[in-house]
Amino acid sequence: MKRLLQIIAFGLAGPAVAQVQGVELEEPVLMPDFAFSNELEETFTREDLNDSWTLIMFGFLSCPDICPFTLGNLEAAVAETGMRVRPDNMPKVVFISVDPERDASWVSDYAKFFHPQFESFTGERSQINTLVEATDSFYRLLDPDHTGYYEVQHSSAVSVIAPDGTLRAKLQPPFDPGLTAEFLARLQISYRKELIK
């Protein structure tokens, strides 16, 4: 709590807040073609990035701590963002499982648990690798133990994609809802300024 107060105090002091919850890329990165799906046969492709803001998180469903905590905080952050941006600028939240072998049969349920409009998908290894690389993210499946169980390492950051299909920023833990919303609102303002130029 004390630490949280310190972070908020920094936030009030000025633009340093932007460094706490997110980092804006110096140059936007255009996203390549990709295709993901889930067991409901819903799809998520490059075209779905057009005309809206999208937050993409990588993870896996056998993750009892980090992934649920991040999605829970993103839900709160998106709710906060709703008080700062127009409804058509509300970010979509997409969870991509990097563990299709274990997760493909029920992946759609996962993100919905945190918000009915959150979506989750997985896909072929090549598609996962394409999007992971394009967003400068990381994951690794570790060697299985004697029971066949394996751990998964992955990036903690969440990728922020603008309505022109370019990666613009990374959100970082702890994903404080208010500060993350503030960061997203500022990012959208600078994006619109850029469009006017």
Place this chain on the structure above:
Amino acid sequence: MKHLLAALILTPTLGLADGIKIEQPIVPLAPPGSMVHAVFMKITNTGNMPRQLLGAVAEGYHTAHIHLSEEKDGIVSMTAVDVIEIVPGQTVALEHGSFHIMLMRPIGEQVEGDTVTLTLVFANGASETVDATVVKMIHGQS
């Protein structure tokens, strides 16, 4: 390791874990169908000898391990931990981003308000039964 735990738990002379205080044991409500759940709590050694937590057995799950979540250079990972050492007077928090007891392969569905009974096993042969409550985590209201 598994055999050791089984032996410790089946030992009939098992005593209660004197000098151990457990606070706020919770299981965050997980998305439906989750094959893993976490237990968080605070464990304080109120005795005068160092204590070592070796593991846990949870009713309603196939296995339970002590796990450590860590973030390093933007990468999050989980590793199994063999022992948590708790010196006299120390409180170890099993919490988000640190230690948790990972409950694997639940036998039934979990709902908010359920109680998960688990037995913590210590190196001195003592055990401590903990009733953890399943709670829906509320984010952004700290």
